[in-house]
Amino acid sequence: RKEVExxxxxxxxxxxxxxxxxxxxxxxxxQSFFWYRQDCxxxxxxxxxxxxxxxxxxxxxxxxxxxxxxISLLIRDSKLSDSATYLCVVSTMEYGNKLVFGAGTILxxxx
Amino acid sequence: DAGITQSPRHKxxxxxxxxxxxxxxxxxxxxxxxxxxxxxxxxxxxxxxxGVKDTDKGEVSDxxxxxxxxxxxxxxxxxxxxxxxxxxxxxxxxxxxxxxxxSSYEQYFGPGTRLTVT
Numbered sequence: 001r002k003e004v005e006x007x008x009x010x011x012x013x014x015x016x017x018x019x020x021x022x023x024x025x026x027x028x029x030x031q032s033f034f035w036y037r038q039d040c041x042x043x044x045x046x047x048x049x050x051x052x053x054x055x056x057x058x059x060x061x062x063x064x065x066x067x068x069x070x071i072s073l074l075i076r077d078s079k080l081s082d083s084a085t086y087l088c089v090v091s092t093m094e095y096g097n098k099l100v101f102g103a104g105t106i107l108x109x110x111x
Numbered sequence: 112d113a114g115i116t117q118s119p120r121h122k123x124x125x126x127x128x129x130x131x132x133x134x135x136x137x138x139x140x141x142x143x144x145x146x147x148x149x150x151x152x153x154x155x156x157x158x159x160x161x162g163v164k165d166t167d168k169g170e171v172s173d174x175x176x177x178x179x180x181x182x183x184x185x186x187x188x189x190x191x192x193x194x195x196x197x198x199x200x201x202x203x204x205x206x207x208x209x210x211x212x213x214s215s216y217e218q219y220f221g222p223g224t225r226l227t228v229t
Contacts, residue, residue, distance in 0.1 A: 032216055034217065043201055043221060043223050046217050049217060099154075103151070
C-alpha cells in the first residue's frame with residue numbers, strides 16, 4: 001500500500017466548476033500536510049498547508065481529518081490556469097522532515 | 112519565489128561516468144534535500160542535509176552520494192551513472208521552523224535537472 005494515495009484522474013471540468021480532490025495517508029504519525037501544484041515539466045510549488053481546523057485561501061479550501069487519515073482540496077470557480085497536477089503531501093519527523101508525495105491528481109479545466 | 116538554483120538544468124551522460132548536480136540556495140535555510148521524480152513513482156527522497164557537513168540517506172540512496180561544505184550548496188553525485196538513474200532531479204530547501212499554527216515544515220523546490228544516462 002502506498003503511503004499517500006490519490007486518484008490520478010484526470011478530472012476534466014469546465015471553467016467555473018467546483019472540483020474536489022481527496023487523498024488518504026497511511027502513517028498515523030504524519031505531522032504536517034500540504035497540497036502542492038506541479039505544472040508540466042516544472043517543479044512542485046506549494047499551494048497551501050493544511051491545518052487541523054481546515055483553511056481557505058481564495059478559491060481553494062483544504063480540509064484534514066486525522067481520525068480518518070484523509071485530506072481534501074476543494075477548488076471553486078475553476079480557471080483555465082488551474083490546469084495542473086495536484087500533489088498531496090504529508091511529512092513526518094523522520095528523515096529530517098521527509099515529505100511523502102502522492103502520485104498526483106491531474107486537473108484539466110476547459111473553456 | 113525561493114532563491115534556489117540547480118545546475119546543470121539538462122545533462123546527457125554515458126553509463127559508467129560520474130555526474131555531479133549542484134543545488135544553490137540564497138535563503139540560508141538549514142535543511143536541503145535531493146529528490147528524484149519518475150513516472151508512476153512520484154517524488155522520492157534520495158539524500159538530505161540538516162546542516163553543513165551533516166547529511167543522511169533517504170529512501171532511494173543507493174548509487175548516490177552528497178556533500179554540503181557550505182550552507183548554500185548541496186551537491187549530489189552519481190558515482191557511476193546507470194540508465195536507471197535517468198530521471199528528473201529536484202533540490203528542495205526548508206527552514207525547519209515552526210509557525211504559530213502548526214509545526215509546518217514547508218519545502219521549496221528548485222527548477223530541476225533533467226538527467227539522461229545513455
